[in-house]
Amino acid sequence: MSQDRQATPRERAVQGFERAFGQSPERLSRAPARVNLIGEHTDYNEGFAMPCAIDRDTVVAAAHRDDDVIEVLACDLPAEAGGPGDGARGRFRIGDATDVAASPQWLRYVQGMVAVLREQGHAVGGATLSIAGNVPQGAGLSSSASLEMAIGHAFSALNGWSLPPTTMALAGQRAENVYAGCRCGVLDQLSSSLGVKGHALLMDCRSLAVRPIPMPADIAVLVVDSKIQRGLVDSEYNLRRQQCEAAAKGLGVTALRDVDDALWSHRAGQLDPVVRRRARHIIWDSRRCAGLADALMRGDLAAIGHLMRESHWSMRDDFEITVPPIDALAALMQDVIGDHGGARMTGGGFGGCVIALAPRALVDEIRVAVERGYRSPDGRAAEVHVCAASDGAGVLA
Ligand code: GLA
Secondary structure (H helix, E strand, C coil), rough: CCHHCCCCCCHHHHHHHHHHHCCCEEEEEEEEEEEEEEECHHHHCCCCCEEEEEEEEEEEEECCCCCCCCEEEEECCCCCCCCCCCCEEEEEHHHHCCCCCHHHHHHHHHHHHHHHHHHCCCCCCCCCEEEEEECCCCCCCCCCHHHHHHHHHHHHHHHHHCCCCHHHHHHHHHHHHHHHHCCCCCCHHHHHCCCCEEEEEECCCCCEEEEECCCCCCCEEEEEECCCCCCCCCCHHHHHHHHHHHHHHHHHCCCCCCHHHHHHHHHHHHHHHHHHHHHHHHHHHHHHHHHHHHHHHHHHHHHHHHHHHHHHHHHHHHCCCCCCCHHHHHHHHHHHHHCCCCEEEEEECCCEEEEEEHHHHHHHHHHHHHHHHHCCCCCCCCCEECCCCCCCEEEEC
C-alpha cells in the first residue's frame, strides 16, 4: 500500500489495470489539472482568463473490448463494500452512456465523454479503462476537466481518430454541462487541453484563442489547498451565472465582455446593486488578464502582486465567492510575499485553493507561515503544492 502511494499516476493506472483485468493496457493517455492565475468567472461571460496547466495529472490506461461495454476502474476511489479488489468499479453499455441518473458522479464524466463524442460522430468501441491521478480532489484544481480530457484522448487513441485540442475541450465542457450537472464555462477544459510547459495561457473565452505567455523562470506557482471543500455543482456557481446574465441583459449586451467604460458609466446605475457588483467584478477581472500577461512578460513582480491582490478583493467584495478563512490565508501569504509577487483565491470559490506567484527563494518562508498561521474551520492544516506550468493533454503511449 505505501509503495502504491509513492507510485506515479501512470504506474498506478497500469498496475490497477493489470490487477483488475488480468491483461496489459494497450494505450495510455494523460491530462493535467489547472490553476487560474486571474480572470475568475469571466469565461462564461465571454471575457478573458489566464490559467496555466499544472504538473498534477489524471492518467487513463485503456484496452479494446469485443463487446459494447465500457468497464472502468477508478484506482483512487474506495472499493464498494463487497466489490472486487482496490478502487471503485463502473460499467455501462455504450448505447446507455446518456443514462446517468443512477451513476456515481465520477462515472458521469466518463459516460458524458462517451455520449458527447458519439453525438459528434466519433466512433467509440467497447473498452476497459483504469484511471489514476494525483490531482487533489474537490480543491478547485479541475480534477474533473483533467479526467474528461484524459478519457477523450484514451478513446481517440483506441479508436484511431483525433480531435483538435479546442474541439476536445468543448466536448469536455458539454459532457460536464449536460451529463455531470454543472454549467461550467470552458476555462478548465481549455487549460487542460492546451497547456504549454513554462507558460500561462492568455485565453479569450469568446474566440477561444489562447496565447501562451512565458512565465519568469525564477517564479514558483504555489498552490495552497485550504482544505475547505467546495462542490461546484452544489455551490452558488449557477446563481452567479444567472446574476451575470441578468447584468448583461440589463446593460443591453450579449455578454459582459461587451461592456465598455461609456456603457458602464451610463447604465450601471440602473442595475440592481447586487447584480451591479457581480458585473463590476467580471468586467474588471477580465481586463486584469492583459495586465497580468504584460507584468509576467516584463517580470514585474510588484505589478503581478498588485493585480492579484485587486482580483482577490474583487472576488471578496463584489463577486462574494470567498470565505473569511480563505481571505485570511491569502492575506497571510501576501504578507510574506510583500511586493515580490501576489496571492489570491483561484477557481469557482467558497473554498479550494489560494495560489501565489512568488520567487522560488520565498517558497519555504511561505510554507512555514501557512503551517503556523492557518487552520481550516475544522482544524486542518493547508497542503502546499509547489507546481510548474505544464503541457496539455495527450496520448502517452
Ligand atoms: C470553475 C468553472 C470554470 C470557471 C471557474 C471560475 O472552475 O468550471 O468554468 O467558471 O470556476 O473562474
